[in-house]
Amino acid sequence: MREFSDEELERYSRHIILQDVGIEGQEKIANAKVLVIGAGGLGSPVALYLAAAGVGEIGIVDGDVVDLSNLQRQVIHTTADVNVPKVLSAKAKMEAINPNVKVTVYQKFLDASNILDIVKGYDFVIDGTDNFSSKFLINDACVLANVPYSHGGILRFGGQTMTIKPKESACYACVFDSPPPANAIPTCSSAGILGAVAGMLGTIQAAEALKYIVGVGEPLYNRLLTFDAKTMNFRNVNFKKNPKCRVCGEQGIKEIKDYEAVVCEAKL
Amino acid sequence: MKLTINGESKEIKDGISLPELLVIENVEQPDMVSVQLNDEFVRQDEHKGITLKEGDEINFLYFMGGGA
Numbered sequence: 245m246r247e248f249s250d251e252e253l254e255r256y257s258r259h260i261i262l263q264d265v266g267i268e269g270q271e272k273i274a275n276a277k278v279l280v281i282g283a284g285g286l287g288s289p290v291a292l293y294l295a296a297a298g299v300g301e302i303g304i305v306d307g308d309v310v311d312l313s314n315l316q317r318q319v320i321h322t323t324a325d326v327n328v329p330k331v332l333s334a335k336a337k338m339e340a341i342n343p344n345v346k347v348t349v350y351q352k353f354l355d356a357s358n359i360l361d362i363v364k365g366y367d368f369v370i371d372g373t374d375n376f377s378s379k380f381l382i383n384d385a386c387v388l389a390n391v392p393y394s395h396g397g398i399l400r401f402g403g404q405t406m407t408i409k410p411k412e413s414a415c416y417a418c419v420f421d422s423p424p425p426a427n428a429i430p431t432c433s434s435a436g437i438l439g440a441v442a443g444m445l446g447t448i449q450a451a452e453a454l455k456y457i458v459g460v461g462e463p464l465y466n467r468l469l470t471f472d473a474k475t476m477n478f479r480n481v482n483f484k485k486n487p488k489c490r491v492c493g494e495q496g497i498k499e500i501k502d503y504e505a506v507v508c509e510a511k512l
Numbered sequence: 513m514k515l516t517i518n519g520e521s522k523e524i525k526d527g528i529s530l531p532e533l534l535v536i537e538n539v540e541q542p543d544m545v546s547v548q549l550n551d552e553f554v555r556q557d558e559h560k561g562i563t564l565k566e567g568d569e570i571n572f573l574y575f576m577g578g579g580a
Contacts, residue, residue: 282579282580284579284580285578285579285580286579286580287579287580314580318580371579372579372580373579373580374577374578374579374580375577376575376577379577379579396579397575397576397577397578397579398576398578398579399574399576399577399578402574402576403576404573404574404576418553419546419553419573420546420573420575421546421553421555424543424544424575424577425543435578437578442579468573470573470574479518479519481548481571481573482551483548483551483553484551486553
């Protein structure tokens, strides 16, 4: 059992009085290790909320530096952080919010050579990446390492997310199979994104991580939550794990390989 | 015939194929969606062979690759 200090008891009091969290739930949060991949539009709100919530150890991965064009949505970074490595900028804000949290930074991009070793050390992973080769690589690694994770994708005014518990619930490849062909799919940099939409989706991912850690409610297993901020229509599409899935099915993957980087340009 | 497309009931002419429905529904790039028909996902290379029938439920799940 972990003994919370008076400072922590007050800091987390709104969690502790929540009937489904309580002191036991807060202890689970304090003992949890979560990896946030990408310190951008999704990673920013996720990292801020997980730090504020008191997640004991948070890993954050990003090989990039802060660019002026990031600040419209990547709310963990400030104007003074332009050209600073994103992971260092993020770590400073997370520790400023909550000095009780241990933040480990990985100032690199993940690929087949390093992802498994990093993912293995965590209880839950957040996909906050901006390209399909990374999204499919994270799915492969989490399935192989048997680590649950939250998929997130955003575009223009829309977002989608699902939570994956390997071997038990459908994985990203059960739904989308493989990366789309090069140039078929626009991304944020080429098609644009309403900044607040990144916040909407990121906070859903943070809530899913906390639900999983505490063991409360119904995670987004076997369903894709999609929303369109233009209409504010939210929708769940249900599905099952695909026994023939190329990644998590009976003949699933046995080793990790890089996906070809897809260069995306808007076609629409 | 009546189809349920992305959760909405729609009247669509009888006997159309899945690729024809994609055109009607303004899915400009079939590569951009994962199609779910009555709870099962349909592989891209199987689209052509599918004729839709009364009561079918179809979902278009769009690839969304953004995040940064």
